Amino acid sequence: MKVVAIxxxxxxxxxTAILLNVVLEELKKDGIETELLQMAGENLQGCVACYKCFKTKDCRCANDKDKMNEYIAKMREADGVLLGSPTYFSDVTSNMRALIERCGFVGRANDYILKRKVGSSVVAVRRAGAIPAFxxxxxxxxxxxxxxxxxxxxxIGIGRDPGEVLKDAEGIQTMKTLGENMAWLLKRLHG
Ligand SMILES: Cc1cc2nc3c(=O)[nH]c(=O)nc-3n(C[C@H](O)[C@H](O)[C@H](O)COP(=O)(O)O)c2cc1C
Incomplete structure (x- = not known):
């Protein structure tokens, strides 16, 4: 069993990476393989509405100029997907938005490639706007x-500077409980 976190x-x-890793640590305790992929430094494009994925139906985005197809393939291979984003102006980052749009369309065009996988998400926030991102x-x-x-x-975990979320004890506990519940569900679906 494997969970990929993005x-x-x-x-x-x-x-956000800290929060994701807290969830992944709980999964590892239950013997579930994990992988963390980080989009930092990338500039992923949003969907350009070419609709080619509905014609090719090859589980790929027609735009092969960035790493989106790698993310899509990693999610397809995994039993569980954990998405993470900081709050940027009360929503997800543009890279996460690009993944939602492009993987969303590829998923729809190919009979829902992520269907019945376990999926959850986490958000880092300084003060406000985490719920729309979530x-x-x-x-x-x-x-x-x-x-x-x-x-x-x-x-949701609260913090601004890197590492600050570790001071949010309730946020960290929420991540641990999420990891436990994700492992519980995965084992019942695939154990
Ligand atoms: C462009 C930008 C926009 C942000 N917008 C918000 C916001 O709307 N609300 C908020 O509470 N924090 C906002 N923040 C702060 C981040 O959400 C916060 O620092 C978070 O912990 C960053 O997570 P990271 O270390 O994984 O990047 C923003 C930060 C950036 C760089």
Whole structure:
């Protein structure tokens, strides 16, 4: 069993990565393989509405100039997907938005490639706007027909500078509980 986590932050190894890793550590304790992919330094384009994915139906985006098809392939191979984004102006980053649009269309065009995989998301935030970011990712995961475990609160960690989320004890506990629930669900689906 494998879970792939994708960090939409422009900062490698920042607060979002920390939150994702807390979830992944819980999964590892249950023997689940994990991989963290970070989008920092990339400039992923949004969907250009070419609709080629609906013609080719090859589970790929026609735009091969960036790493989007690698992300799509990694998600396809995994049993579970964990998305993470910091809050940027009360929503996800543009790289995470690009993934939602392009993987969303490729998914739809190919009979829902992520259907019935386990899917969840986490958000880092300094102060406000985390819920719209959380909703953007969760709306995508639901549309892809994925099965979503919850936690003891919404999956949000508070902090601005890298590392600050570690001071948010409730946020860290929320991530641990999410990891436990994700592992519980994966084992019942695939164990
Ligand atoms: C362009 C930009 C926009 C941001 N917008 C918000 C915002 O709307 N609300 C907020 O609370 N924090 C905002 N932040 C702060 C980040 O969400 C916060 O620092 C977060 O911990 C960053 O996570 P990271 O270390 O994974 O990049 C913004 C940061 C940047 C760079």
């Amino acid at each position: 960090n939409g932050s422009a900062r490698k190894d920042g607060n 909703s953007s990712m969760n709306l995508f995961l639901h549309y892809m027909q994925m099965i979503m475990p919850g936690s003891s609160y919404w999956n």
